[in-house]
Amino acid sequence: MKQQINSVFEQIRLPAQASQRIRARLEMEASELMGKGMENMKRQKNISVRKKVLVSVIAAAVICAVPAGVYAAWHGDIIQFISGGGRIAHYEDNLPSDATQEEMEDYLSDILDQEMAQAESDVDASDSYLKVENGRLILNPDGEKLDITDKLSEIEPYIHTVEPGDGTTHYLIIGGTIDNYGLAEFVQTDDGQWQGGFSNNATGEWYINGVQQLKLPWADTIIQNEQRMQAENSSGSER
Amino acid sequence: MEQDIGALFCAYQDSVFRLALSYTRSVQDAEDICQTVFLKLLHADNIQPGKEKAWLMQVTANESRNLLRSFWRRNVGSLDELLEDTLPLQTTKDSELFIQVMALDTKYRVVLYLYYYEGFSTAEIARLTHSSKTAVTTRLQRARDKLKTNLEGAGYETADQFGL
The missing domain is CATH 1.10.10.10 (Winged helix-like DNA-binding domain superfamily/Winged helix DNA-binding domain)
Incomplete structure (x- = not known):
């Protein structure tokens, strides 16, 4: 019986015309799916570029234009700094997907202006956990006073980590001299992503060495700006 | 799944069609089910390698039963029409x-x-x-x-x- 039934069903096939029609439909759908996949990849790439530009522009401006500032938040998350400052940025939502580099930088400059307006209060806040007391530099980020005077260096950074318990790790880079010290704070989430930073009078070799040790994604930008500033200062001194 | 869809369609189009035809007794309905099933396969992302045929037959059986349950389908499709087509x-x-x-x-x-x-x-x-x-x-x-x-x-x- 099996043989007879097999012989019959073997002759029953999807008609050629229908087969071609369905195949064409599948190819079209598959093509659209691949297109969407490529579009998603492209979109992800654009977002990555935007983040990099955002950090670069702000990092450069903070270092060049003002003694203190706040680097942007990423992903629209609120970042609560040890200093007490917090930031939220939804820049990605407001940028068209086909924005040019120039448009991005204009937009990011606007964000930077807004961040600068807030920077002054953060400077004061940072003073509250890093200050000179009786000729000693005291770090007090979490209720425990640390005398870090002897760790201050213009070359080697002192790096202190704080884990507030929200899954983030805050890295405090401190360096300079007792009369001219500076600090920078960078935040890393538990999945290894760097989320932004804060700086106050962070400049010099200790700062460059600090960002290199942390392997920040935008370390190169910071270092290039540092070197440019140093070169400008040198040429200014010569004049 | 989109990369393999062409090969899977070649290999199993007739099996899907025959099963759909066994359920519906309508060439037109079986063709439609065939298209629906392979489109679902294209978008499926949870099929274990080597289990594609079992998945196709299961989805074909489900689609066919759904069609047979519909009010519209209960009133069309005769054996005579099927025999004319096949x-x-x-x-x-x-x-x-x-x-x-x-x-x-x-x-x-x-x-x-x-x-x-x-x-x-x-x-x-x-x-x-x-x-x-x-x-x-x-x-x-x-x-x-x-x-x-x-x-x-x-x-x-x-x-x-x-x-x-």
């Missing part, structure tokens, strides 16, 4: 056997196709058709008996000519 087969004997298989109730012709042509076990057919293994075994036996009776009623010596 016959003649290579031999008169083949055509007669096909007519008699397709004249059986849905539950019988589906198990006949899955068991004899596709080679599924009764346990696998039970899963595909949402039935018990006992029910499948019973349906197979009844399908054979009914087929034999119908063929003999049409004047054939079934044991000699159809191996029944």
Whole structure:
């Protein structure tokens, strides 16, 4: 019986015309799916570029234009700094997907202006956990006073980590001299992503060495700006 | 799945079509189900390698049952229309056997196709058709008996000519 039934069903096939029609439909759908996949990849790439530009522009401006500032938040998350400052940025939502580099930088400059307006209060806040007391530099980020005077260096950074318990790790880079010290704070989430930073009078070799040790994604930008500033200062001194 | 869809369509288009046809007895409906099933395959992302055919047959059975449950479908699709679209087969004997298989109730012709042509076990057919293994075994036996009776009623010596 099996043989007879097999012989019959073997002759029953999807008609050629229908087969071609369905195949064409599948190819079209598959093509659209691949297109969407490529579009998603492209979109992800654009977002990555935007983040990099955002950090670069702000990092450069903070270092060049003002003694203190706040680097942007990423992903629209609120970042609560040890200093007490917090930031939220939804820049990605407001940028068209086909924005040019120039448009991005204009937009990011606007964000930077807004961040600068807030920077002054953060400077004061940072003073509250890093200050000179009786000729000693005291770090007090979490209720425990640390005398870090002897760790201050213009070359080697002192790096202190704080884990507030929200899954983030805050890295405090401190360096300079007792009369001219500076600090920078960078935040890393538990999945290894760097989320932004804060700086106050962070400049010099200790700062460059600090960002290199942390392997920040935008370390190169910071270092290039540092070197440019140093070169400008040198040429200014010569004049 | 989109990278393999062409090869899977070539390999299984006829199996999907035959099962859909066994359920619906309509070439047009079976073609539509075939397209629906492969489009679902294209978008599926949870099929284990090597399990594609089982997945296709399961989705085909589901789609076919859904169609049969619809009010619209209950009122169209006749055996005569099917035979107009599919016959003649290579031999008169083949055509007669096909007519008699397709004249059986849905539950019988589906198990006949899955068991004899596709080679599924009764346990696998039970899963595909949402039935018990006992029910499948019973349906197979009844399908054979009914087929034999119908063929003999049409004047054939079934044991000699159809191996029944």
